[in-house]
Amino acid sequence: xxxxxxxxxxxxxxxxxxxxxxxxxxxxxxxxxxxxxxxxxxxxxxxxxxxxxxxxxxxxxxxxxxxxxxxxxxxxxxxxxxxxxxxxxxxxxxxxxxxxxxxxxxxxxxxxxxxxxxxxxxxxxxxxxxxxxxxxxxxxxxxxxxxxxxxxxxxxxxxxxxxxxxxxxxxxxxxxxxxxxxxxxxxxxxxxxxxxxxxxxxxxxxxxxxxxxxxxxxxxxxxxxxxxxxxxxxxxxxxxxxxxxxxxxxxxxxxxxxxxxxxxxxxxxxxxxxxxxxxxxxxxxxxxxxxxxxxxxxxxxxxxxxxxxxxxxxxxxxxxxxxxxxxxxxxxxxxxx
Amino acid sequence: xxxxxxxxxxxxxxxxxxxxxxxxxxxxxxxxxxxxxxxxxxxxxxxxxxxxxxxxxxxxxxxxxxxxxxxxxxxxxxxxxxxxxxxxxxxxxxxxxxxxxxxxxxxxxxxxxxxxxxxxxxxxxxxxxxxxxxxxxxxxxxxxxxxxxxxxxxxxxxxxxxxxxxxxxxxxxxxxxxxxxxxxxxxxxxxxxxxxxxxxxxxxxxxxxxxxxxxxxxxxxxxxxxxxxxxxxxxxxxxxxxxxxxxxxxxxxxxxxxxxxxxxxxxxxxxxxxxxxxxxxxxxxxxxxxxxxxxxxxxxxxxxxxxxxxxxxxxxxxxxxx
Numbered sequence: 001x002x003x004x005x006x007x008x009x010x011x012x013x014x015x016x017x018x019x020x021x022x023x024x025x026x027x028x029x030x031x032x033x034x035x036x037x038x039x040x041x042x043x044x045x046x047x048x049x050x051x052x053x054x055x056x057x058x059x060x061x062x063x064x065x066x067x068x069x070x071x072x073x074x075x076x077x078x079x080x081x082x083x084x085x086x087x088x089x090x091x092x093x094x095x096x097x098x099x100x101x102x103x104x105x106x107x108x109x110x111x112x113x114x115x116x117x118x119x120x121x122x123x124x125x126x127x128x129x130x131x132x133x134x135x136x137x138x139x140x141x142x143x144x145x146x147x148x149x150x151x152x153x154x155x156x157x158x159x160x161x162x163x164x165x166x167x168x169x170x171x172x173x174x175x176x177x178x179x180x181x182x183x184x185x186x187x188x189x190x191x192x193x194x195x196x197x198x199x200x201x202x203x204x205x206x207x208x209x210x211x212x213x214x215x216x217x218x219x220x221x222x223x224x225x226x227x228x229x230x231x232x233x234x235x236x237x238x239x240x241x242x243x244x245x246x247x248x249x250x251x252x253x254x255x256x257x258x259x260x261x262x263x264x265x266x267x268x269x270x271x272x273x274x275x276x277x278x279x280x281x282x283x284x285x286x287x288x289x290x291x292x293x294x295x296x297x298x299x300x301x302x303x304x305x306x307x308x309x310x311x312x313x314x315x316x317x318x319x320x321x322x323x324x325x326x327x328x329x330x331x332x333x334x335x336x337x
Numbered sequence: 338x339x340x341x342x343x344x345x346x347x348x349x350x351x352x353x354x355x356x357x358x359x360x361x362x363x364x365x366x367x368x369x370x371x372x373x374x375x376x377x378x379x380x381x382x383x384x385x386x387x388x389x390x391x392x393x394x395x396x397x398x399x400x401x402x403x404x405x406x407x408x409x410x411x412x413x414x415x416x417x418x419x420x421x422x423x424x425x426x427x428x429x430x431x432x433x434x435x436x437x438x439x440x441x442x443x444x445x446x447x448x449x450x451x452x453x454x455x456x457x458x459x460x461x462x463x464x465x466x467x468x469x470x471x472x473x474x475x476x477x478x479x480x481x482x483x484x485x486x487x488x489x490x491x492x493x494x495x496x497x498x499x500x501x502x503x504x505x506x507x508x509x510x511x512x513x514x515x516x517x518x519x520x521x522x523x524x525x526x527x528x529x530x531x532x533x534x535x536x537x538x539x540x541x542x543x544x545x546x547x548x549x550x551x552x553x554x555x556x557x558x559x560x561x562x563x564x565x566x567x568x569x570x571x572x573x574x575x576x577x578x579x580x581x582x583x584x585x586x587x588x589x590x591x592x593x594x595x596x597x598x599x600x601x602x603x604x605x606x607x608x609x610x611x612x613x614x615x616x617x618x619x620x621x622x623x624x625x626x627x628x629x630x631x632x633x634x635x636x637x638x639x640x641x642x643x644x645x646x647x648x649x650x651x652x653x654x655x656x657x658x659x
Contacts, residue, residue, distance in 0.1 A: 080640075083642070087642075087644075201574075201575050202554070202575050203573050203574070203575065203605075204554050204571055204573070204575075207571070207603065222633075222636065225633040225636065225637075226636070226637065226640075228603065229603075229605060229606060229637050232573055232603075232605045232606075233605060233606045233607070236573070236574045236605065236607060239574075240574075280645060288606065288610070288641060288645060289606050289607070289610075292606050292637075292640070292641050293606075295640050295641065296637070296640060
């Protein structure tokens with residue numbers, strides 16, 4: 001359980017915009033050294049190049065106190081990264097220690113949808129870690145697309161300039177930022193998506209239907225089992241709180257290598273209802289439904305409004321040869337091969 | 338002799354029993370709940386304790402008496418204290434002995450030699466006599482049962498050859514019968530495991546307790562060693578209530594509860610929540626033990642984190658004998 005106040009410093013989440021390596025070191029080094037001196041658990045999530053520079057600057061004793069983590073491992077999955085990192089922060093906080101993370105997100109190889117999810121996470125971090133006393137510093141190269149750096153100023157309360165933290169005037173309330181991420185409507189499902197109107201409470205049949213479709217795609221068996229748990233949760237939720245008609249649709253987006261499973265209903269979620277973005281605290285049984293759904297899928301997209309509610313579960317498909325893609329494409333018409 | 342010569346009354350429809358996954362069991366012996374025992378079944382019950390026996394033999398006896406079948410129990414106990422038969426409210430077993438629908442035959446008259454030793458031939462003759470009588474009386478079937486543990490414990494018993502021979506003959510007589518069905522009881526702890534296996538293999542049916550619930554999608558069966566439930570099939574919100582009810586049923590006496598998930602095909606997040614909620618409400622700090630977790634289920638639990646499901650503990654690995 002989070003014990004506010006056992007760590008003397010408050011939680012901080014700062015952006016470090018930098019031009020070149022000197023700029024980077026000027027911000028990162030004091031941050032890491034402060035952590036080493038204070039006995040924090042210090043992590044540095046950076047590419048190989050930055051790691052070498054940091055190790056050199058810290059010298060062997062200092063570098064030995066910092067855990068270096070490869071970005072592709074750290075930034076593998078937003079919900080899982082948040083759960084693991086927050087778990088560490090909570091545990092350390094309980095021990096009276098602080099988690100300190102230098103975390104440089106990897107932006108370049110990501111699709112626009114993935115970028116959006118990591119930006120959403122940057123905002124949610126401010127809610128999730130409040131009270132843990134954790135210190136998170138996120139270096140952003142100024143050479144990144146302007147939109148990425150601009151978004152960082154909305155999702156980080158402060159910017160680090162030299163050794164000074166200054167407030168970001170553009171910083172947004174995390175939930176407002178979250179809504180902003182969802183302001184664009186979801187593209188319509190393809191016409192030939194597999195469609196099932198859900199009109200009986202027994203979800204056994206629904207899972208059989210999902211399995212039938214999934215077996216026509218390259219979706220891995222392990223992911224199918226996770227999808228079945230996820231879709232059962234979403235449909236159960238819609239049954240309990242939504243309004244009929246409830247419809248399940250499935251298709252494949254070959255260009256994105258994504259299996260998509262959408263559940264819609266005519267209801268609208270009340271304002272302030274959880275989106276499953278914050279991991280439940282491990283101090284007792286709580287509702288972890290939608291949060292667990294996020295863990296189980298590659299990505300979850302939610303839209304709710306006067307037109308009803310749509311929850312889209314996306315699972316990454318293994319890279320498949322073009323021939324398989326073409327075959328599958330003719331099955332679903334979900335995109336090119 | 339009416340073992341196989343007559344057509345049975347139409348009470349027993351043809352029954353096809355398969356496990357939920359459609360797979361064969363690990364041996365050729367069929368596993369069947371007691372209410373699915375049919376004429377021609379020569380069934381085996383190696384019980385671990387009185388509670389298990391009471392559930393199975395109790396149902397076997399009362400189901401027979403309730404459907405106008407004859408029940409033959411070879412034991413020295415009086416009718417109102419039959420081993421494993423829990424007295425039931427409003428049913429006086431002695432009234433059934435008066436009508437000879439229930440025959441409680443002492444061992445001395447059923448299967449002991451003049452020297453007081455087990456006599457397999459006499460046992461067979463006794464059963465043939467009882468079946469003939471049942472036919473003449475107009476009963477549609479005969480349920481036979483006895484506890485053979487005492488034979489295994491007889492002083493001076495050299496090996497189980499005699500017992501195996503008896504079981505073979507017994508099986509050859511019952512199996513083609515259209516009237517007779519039998520459950521051979523043995524205390525699981527009465528003889529070494531290899532002998533127990535050899536005896537078991539002379540039967541075609543392993544009888545087990547009636548499921549607490551079975552609607553074709555979800556099946557819940559009580560287990561006794563260890564104490565708990567076996568959950569088969571798929572569990573989601575449509576069946577949370579019945580599952581919670583059955584879980585409460587085995588939550589008693591501060592006994593640790595084991596859930597055998599070896600045949601669980603699916604459990605939803607609400608089901609996991611339900612388990613954790615139940616575990617935190619247990620009177621002691623005892624955990625709810627999940628045995629034989631299928632990889633898919635374990636994968637989901639690990640993703641959510643065992644620490645978010647307090648009170649749940651990983652039990653035996655999948656595939657290991659319980």
